[in-house]
Amino acid sequence: MNIAIDGPAGAGKSSIAKLVAERLSFIYIDTGAMYRTMALYFMNRGINTKDQMLVESRCEEIDIRIHYENGEQQIFLNGDNVSVKIREEQVGNEASVVASYGKVREKLVALQRSMAASSDVIMDGRDIGTVVLPDADVKIYLTASSAVRAERRYKELTEKGAVCDLKKIEEDIKIRDYQDMNREISPLKQAEDAVLVDSSDMTIDQVIEEIISIVEKKRSNG
Numbered sequence: 001m002n003i004a005i006d007g008p009a010g011a012g013k014s015s016i017a018k019l020v021a022e023r024l025s026f027i028y029i030d031t032g033a034m035y036r037t038m039a040l041y042f043m044n045r046g047i048n049t050k051d052q053m054l055v056e057s058r059c060e061e062i063d064i065r066i067h068y069e070n071g072e073q074q075i076f077l078n079g080d081n082v083s084v085k086i087r088e089e090q091v092g093n094e095a096s097v098v099a100s101y102g103k104v105r106e107k108l109v110a111l112q113r114s115m116a117a118s119s120d121v122i123m124d125g126r127d128i129g130t131v132v133l134p135d136a137d138v139k140i141y142l143t144a145s146s147a148v149r150a151e152r153r154y155k156e157l158t159e160k161g162a163v164c165d166l167k168k169i170e171e172d173i174k175i176r177d178y179q180d181m182n183r184e185i186s187p188l189k190q191a192e193d194a195v196l197v198d199s200s201d202m203t204i205d206q207v208i209e210e211i212i213s214i215v216e217k218k219r220s221n222g
Contacts, residue, residue, distance in 0.1 A: 001026075001120045003215060004128035004136035008188060009092070009176040010149030011142045012199060012207070013124040019204070020211050021122045022071070029066070029115055030073055031125035031132070032095065034108045036086035037064050037077050039094035049097045056103040064111065089157070089164075089172075096176045099126070100183035126180050129191035138218050139194035140211055146173050148200045 003026065005017050014030050021028035041062050042049050049055060065076045074083050085091070098104050112132050115121060125132065129139035144152075150170035157164045180188040190196060195214050199207045 001138075001219075002116050002133050002136040003122040003138045003140070003211075004133050004191075004194075005122065005124040005140045005142055005211075006126060006129050006188065006191070006194065007124075007140075007142035008126075008149070008173075008180065009096070010153050010173050011144050012152065012204070013142050016142060016199075016204065016207050016211065017122050017124040019208050020215075023208065023212060024120075024122070024215065026120045026122045027068070027115070028073060029112065029121050029123040030075075031108065031112055031123055031128065032092075033073065033075050033083075033086055034064055034066075034111065035095040035099045035104070036091050037075055037082055038062060038104055038108070039098050040082055040086050040091050041077055042098065043091065043094055049094045052101050055098055056101055059103045059107055062107075064108075066115075093172060093176065096179050100179065100185060102185055105185055126188040127186035129194050130189060131186045134191075138215050139191050140214065141190040141194040141196050142207070143196070143198055144200040146170055146177065149173050 003020070005013050007013050014032060017030070018028045039049060042055060042058070047054060047058065063078050067074045067076065074081055075086065076082065109132050112123060116123060116133055123133065129136055147170060150166060150173055153169050153173070154164060154166045197207060197210055202210070
């Protein structure tokens with residue numbers, strides 16, 4: 001069984017998908033981490049991610065592998081574990097840029113589909129239900145207002161000791177939304193058969209219960 005969760009940056013897709021996967025005993029695949037890993041490769045080499053031709057010409061140099069340790073996804077870039085490094089804010093912004101390039105998406109979509117074909121998976125991203133897994137058994141479009149998403153991100157960063165600006169975080173989120181929704185290849189949009197879940201006024205537990213109830217309904221209806 002495949003579950004696709006799409007939605008904008010900061011909607012809590014990864015956290016929610018991970019917890020739902022635990023409840024259902026599914027494998028959780030964080031596709032955003034893959035795009036962040038691609039972006040990190042170019043950043044480490046001083047390659048301008050806005051140079052599409054250069055980025056696409058270097059894609060074959062990148063080897064991304066995913067392993068699971070104690071149920072946690074660990075992502076490796078050319079043999080190095082970069083699971084922590086890719087979570088930096090700048091990496092996320094650069095990932096939104098490289099995710100618009102055809103060769104980058106081609107490389108990662110092939111990896112994502114091969115994983116989904118062999119296991120019960122829950123996968124989150126921007127185009128899972130529309131492009132990567134168009135035949136997914138359950139599709140969720142998880143969103144929240146930009147203000148709520150910014151507040152959540154601000155809280156997450158400050159709890160880690162980072163110094164950040166709430167207004168700047170919301171501006172970055174709006175920019176990423178625009179980039180993701182207006183890119184030429186696989187733009188972010190709600191699949192026609194996806195269930196909309198707006199978490200703006202919901203707790204994490206409420207969102208999890210809502211998604212599990214959607215999954216159980218699908219199972220009972222065959």
